[in-house]
Amino acid sequence: MADHIKKARPHVNQNEDLIFERSSAGKCAYQLPPLDVPPADTGALGGFTRDEIPGFPEVSEMEIVRHFTRLSTWNYGVDTGAYLLGSCTMKYNPKINELVARLKGIANVHPYQPQEASQGCLKVLKLLSESLLEITGMDAITLQPAAGAHGEMTALLMVHAYLASQGNPRHKVLIPDSAHGTNAASAAMAGYKTLNLPSNSEGMVDLATLERLMDDDVAALMLTNPNTLGIFEERIAEIARIVHARGGLVYMDGANMNALVGVSRPGDFGVDVLHLNLHKTFSTPHGGGGPGAGPVAVRKQLEPFLPIPTLIEKPDGSLALDYDRPASIGRVRAFYGNFGVLVRALAYILANGAEGLRESTEEAVLNSVYVRKNLEDSYELPYKRPALHECVFSDKRQAQHGVHTGDIAKRLIDYGFHPYTVSFPLIVPGALMIEPTESESKQELDLLIDALRSIAREAEQEPETVLHAPHTTRIARVDEVQAARRPILRWKPEPRT
Amino acid sequence: MRYIPKSPEERETMLRAVGCDSIDQLFESIPSALRLGRELRLDRGRSEPEILRYFEERAAENAGDFxxxxxxxxxxHFRPSVVDAMISRSEFYTAYTPYQPEISQGTLQAIFEFQTLMCQLTGMDVANASLYDGSTALPEAVMMAVRANGRRRVLLARSIHPEYRQVLNTYLQHQNIALDEIPWGNSGQADHAELQARVGSDVSAVVLQSPNFFGVVEDVAAATKIAHAAGALLVVMITEPVSLGILHPPAEADIVAGEGQSLGVPLSFGGPYVGFVATREKYIRSMPGRLVGQTTDSRGERSFCLTLATREQHIRREKATSNICTNQALCALMVTVYLSVYGKxxxxxxxxxxxxxxxxxxxxxxxxxxxxxxxxxxxxxxxxxxxxxxxxxxxxxxxxxxxxxxxxxxxxxxxxxxxxxxxxxxxxxxxxxxxxxxxxxxxxxxxxxxxxx
Amino acid sequence: MYPANFRYSKEHEWVNVDGNVATVGITEHAQKQLGDIVFIELPGLGAKLEAGKECGTVESVKAVSEIYSPVSGEVTEVNTALNETPEWINQDPHGKAWMFKVALSAPLWDELLSAEQYEAYLREEEGH
Structure with a gap:
């Protein structure tokens, strides 16, 4: 390994086949209790029965444990080290969250238990709702959406319903060119055409362009604030005025809320509706891609359109779910939301309290500004305005040596870090989007800065090292082209014909 | 705050390094009128014993051990102890979506195994890496059918989970897809005479749930014949996949979608659960959600990566097959471990x-x-x-x-x-x-x- | 690089006209921009194309690009081999990776460029 890599070391364990390939007839990992009723009469199943499932695994408990433990060691998690993905807010996932989400009486409550027997769950929903409303400065909230994109769709359906109630739902949604891809896809699902809003030379909303594009057929502006460059839209109040003057609504993608909690509230700067990502800002684990939760908070005028059910307090002080809401957009999912995720988010808010939440925001911003300051000399900074919780460089200087952002990312793995977000936002060609979060210590950040500086040097002096990275991982660079050209999406017992 | 890994001195050093006298200076790009200027009206931060007590008290107000x-x-269903032990490996639960395959092979291989298990269970050729839950898998499956054959009317059994049907209505309200209901007969199965009468060349898909909301097993093969004769697809929803341990898989169908909660995911008052969609090979490119594929690395070793991503929102934006981004990977891992424990x-x-x-x-x-x-x-x-x-x-x-x-x-x-x-x-x-x-x-x-x- | 007997569209398709039949593909520049091509969707036999309208897609691992027909007419032949070997588009975009043939129903579009004009157009695009 190169001398200049300071801490990362490869480590050893056995290779691990697919669980199906470990299988052999007669091994098992289960034992059911003896049946205390007469055995099943399969004749009563109307002939719709099957035999044992061919190819299903037959393995012992020990092998299962080894299998998944070994697989886990090929992963990189927040608990392994800094996870720099911009706009993903890969912060520490506190362990108490996991403990409380697994408590008996929380983890095993059936969603159709009578409401009198679910008061504890409903109280959790209530306290979380109230906390998020205080944090966002909004008037009402639904906790049901399962993720950010689901929240976006929910919110746009509400926008549609609200504007329809005002006489005209309109046809278009304005989306800045720096936005997340989900924005456009969600708008399409809510029946809106998307209209691209080009950013200005500072990476921000261009007021003149907004003024020109904002007409009586635009339902909403979907704004990420701070935007995907980490820059706070300082003219947000004017932006909101322009949109409101033409009868539109301001939607905020709350993916970057980790820059604002305790410092500034969307409800105080003109936002009408926003979604939060509890799996980003509020520390619930990403789980290798999910589950998350994407609550949607709104201003008063949108409240009648919230999805059913909503939470209400009855005259006797008990809590209940209200389904009788004629203006509601309807139901966006079965039951009431990703409750287990909501529990974890509430545990995080309780642990932090007002002071801790603000302090986390401050530390997240300090970390990003520190990284940016220390890398400005090595990497091109296309947008120079002060940014908050994340910073975006470009590979312009390294590209002269044939090294691109994707290569730098792969090389960063050798130094023991999970890469930043590659090639996003789209307005920065060759983007390196770094969000360190508040969870990184000064030592870890200094190591990261060293690593990225070292890679910048390598790009000049020994570009081949970077181009063929990673060198220290269990497997080398993966052939994604082959995967897409000849898709193999499942294991099969015989070779494919 | 105990989650912040920084001493006061380190904070000062860093502030000085970035040329700031105070933390407030970091936020100068936010106009002062838009800054809160007070502490949030939330309680003080709580210790672990206090947090635990709060949730234990809430748990006691639920009928948890009934x-x-x-x-x-x-x-x-009972959840074998191995399930939580494995998903509690923090390399699994604190990882992001596996965008960097070289350091995400654990998640990727586990999802590949999940996709295989869902195919084996349902009798389909391919399955995706998960959707939010069964109720949102229904609109995803319906929109997929509409993409596949371009027709815009869908017949839906009234015996499908009522909340799923409500969710479908919500999703479709601005999509110009018409819904029609099929009643149930005396057996509790969908009334095939009614199905026959309503199906036509304008119907994109016929959707059944089996076992249906009343626990009755549907005759999927017979319904498929009726649907196919009219050129429509047959979509089968599954909400209780444990049934597939004994029931004939809906292999005649074109799309099988549903809920995997039964397979090792806690009840947790309704979520997080794990939706899925499986289909025949020819409809792969109409599928919503992420897919993991097998490939090799530059040394020729078997490895796995996310693939066929051009269907997805981050590339195709408003033309994507779905807006889904975050899915339910950890719950899919529970399913994979659970099915490995029970096995054949x-x-x-x-x-x-x-x-x-x-x-x-x-x-x-x-x-x-x-x-x-x-x-x-x-x-x-x-x-x-x-x-x-x-x-x-x-x-x-x-x-x-x-x-x-x-x-x-x-x-x-x-x-x-x-x-x-x-x-x-x-x-x-x-x-x-x-x-x-x-x-x-x-x-x-x-x-x-x-x-x- | 760019055959002189072809005409080119600003969407980076090429056209080779032989009598009443036009052969269409995407240009070297287009394949380079996309990178390794993994999937292609072509118009069906008999499809009626209109110049300037979408008629298919080309996909790499991380990008999708529409194919805009540079000519109007009916599709008479489709290079189905590309479904199995999309990599030909990277290897030989102006040759064996031709995409479809069209029986022309209208005179060639005025806006199509000569090889020389197309190369100048590419230089201009790069300058931006």
Whole structure:
């Protein structure tokens, strides 16, 4: 390994086949209790029965444990080290969250238990709702959406319903060119055409362009604030005025809320509706891609359109779910939301309290500004305005040596870090989007800065090292082209014909 | 704050390094009028024992350790200890979506195994890496069918989970896709004569749930013939996949979608669960959600990566097959571990125990004078006709039983009927107690009615 | 690099006209921009194309690009081999990776460029 890599070391364990390939007839990992009723009469199943499932695994408990433990060691998690993905807010996932989400009486409550027997769950929903409303400065909230994109769709359906109630739902949604891809896809699902809003030379909303594009057929502006460059839209109040003057609504993608909690509230700067990502800002684990939760908070005028059910307090002080809401957009999912995720988010808010939440925001911003300051000399900074919780460089200087952002990312793995977000936002060609979060210590950040500086040097002096990275991982660079050209999406017992 | 890894001195050093005198200076790009200027009105930060106590108190207000005889889309199955032990490996649960395959092979291989298991269960060729839940898998499957054949009318069995149908309505409200309902017949299965009468060359898909919301097993093969004759796709929803341990897989269908909660995911008051969609090879590119594929690395070693991503929102934006980004990977991992534990023999035995308990409960109810609503084959749920079950829940709660969903909230025509569910966790003793309380309750209701009349 | 007997569209398709039949593909520049091509969707036999309208897609691992027909007419032949070997588009975009042939129903579009004009157009695009 190169001398200049300071801490990362490869480590050893056995290779691990697919669980199906470990299988052999007669091994098992289960034992059911003896049946205390007469055995099943399969004749009563109307002939719709099957035999044992061919190819299903037959393995012992020990092998299962080894299998998944070994697989886990090929992963990189927040608990392994800094996870720099911009706009993903890969912060520490506190362990108490996991403990409380697994408590008996929380983890095993059936969603159709009578409401009198679910008061504890409903109280959790209530306290979380109230906390998020205080944090966002909004008037009402639904906790049901399962993720950010689901929240976006929910919110746009509400926008549609609200504007329809005002006489005209309109046809278009304005989306800045720096936005997340989900924005456009969600708008399409809510029946809106998307209209691209080009950013200005500072990476921000261009007021003149907004003024020109904002007409009586635009339902909403979907704004990420701070935007995907980490820059706070300082003219947000004017932006909101322009949109409101033409009868539109301001939607905020709350993916970057980790820059604002305790410092500034969307409800105080003109936002009408926003979604939060509890799996980003509020520390619930990403789980290798999910589950998350994407609550949607709104201003008063949108409240009648919230999805059913909503939470209400009855005259006797008990809590209940209200389904009788004629203006509601309807139901966006079965039951009431990703409750287990909501529990974890509430545990995080309780642990932090007002002071801790603000302090986390401050530390997240300090970390990003520190990284940016220390890398400005090595990497091109296309947008120079002060940014908050994340910073975006470009590979312009390294590209002269044939090294691109994707290569730098792969090389960063050798130094023991999970890469930043590659090639996003789209307005920065060759983007390196770094969000360190508040969870990184000064030592870890200094190591990261060293690593990225070292890679910048390598790009000049020994570009081949970077181009063929990673060198220290269990497997080398993966052939994604082959995967897409000849898709193999499942294991099969015989070779494919 | 204990989650912040920084000493006051380090903070000062860093502030000085970035040329700031105070933390506030970092936020100068936010106009001061838009800054909060006060502390949030939330409590002080709490210690771990305080947080634990708060949630323990909430847990005690729920009926957590009662016998649960309700299913209806969320099933109380035992979760082997290995499941939580494995998903608690923090390399799994604190990882992001596996965008960097070289350091995400654990998640990727596990998802590849999940996709394979879902194919084996459903009899389909390919399955995706998960969707939010079963209810959102329904609109995703319907929109997929519409993409695949371009038709814009969908026939939907009324015996599909009512909340799923509500979700479908919400998703489709601005998509110009028409929905039509298929009623059920006396057996509780979808009425195939009605299906035959309503299907036509404008129908994109026919959607059934099997076992349906009433626990009745549908004749998927026969329904498929009717749908295919009209050039429509057949979509099968599954909400209780443990049934696939004994029931014939819906292999004749074109799309199978549903909910995987039964397979090792905790009830957790309704979520997070794990949706899925599986289909035939020819519809791969119309599929929503992420897919993991097998490939090789530059040294020729087998490896896995996300693939066919051009269907997805981050590339195709408003033309994507779905807006889904975050999915339910950790819940999919629970399913993968759970199915590995039960395996080929155990999964069948598990399904058979569900059938045995359910048949026992049916007999007990019949013996107690109750009557069952439907005559078709049942897996682990069935409906007991009722005269009006006000007051029953309270009586059952005294016996530490949660039982029977009053169907009136979803189907006015079934007011008073109760949907019961019996999994392998149901003990004979508790089933006997349930039927005893139910029968006594019905008797008093009857007596009261007779007195009135 | 760019055959002189072809005409080119600003969407980076090429056209080779032989009598009443036009052969269409995407240019060297287009394949380079996309990178390794993994999937292609072509118009069906008999499809009626209109110049300037979408008629298919080309996909790499991380990008999708529409194919805009540079000519109007009916599709008479489709290079189905590309479904199995999309990599030909990277290897030989102006040759064996031709995409479809069209029986022209209208005179060639005025806006199509000569090889020389197309190369100048590419230089201009790069300058931006």
């Amino acid at each position: 016998a649960c005889f309700v299913g209806a889309g969320a099933y109380d 023999k155990g999964f069948r035995e598990l399904a058979l125990q569900n059938v045995a308990k359910t048949q026992y409960a049916q007999k007990k109810f019949l013996k107690a004078g109750a009557s069952l609503r439907f005559s078709g084959p049942h897996f682990n749920e069935f409906i007991v006709r009722g005269e009006g079950s006000r007051g029953l829940d309270a009586k059952l709660r005294q016996e530490r039983i949660i039982g029977g969903l009053d169907l009136g909230r979803f189907y006015p025509e079934l007011e008073g009927d109760r949907l019961f569910c019996f999994t392998e966790t149901a003990s004979r003793e508790k089933i006997d107690k349930l039927v005893e309380v139910y029968a006594a309750h019905e008797l008093t209701v009857h007596a009261a009615q007779q007195q009135r009349s």
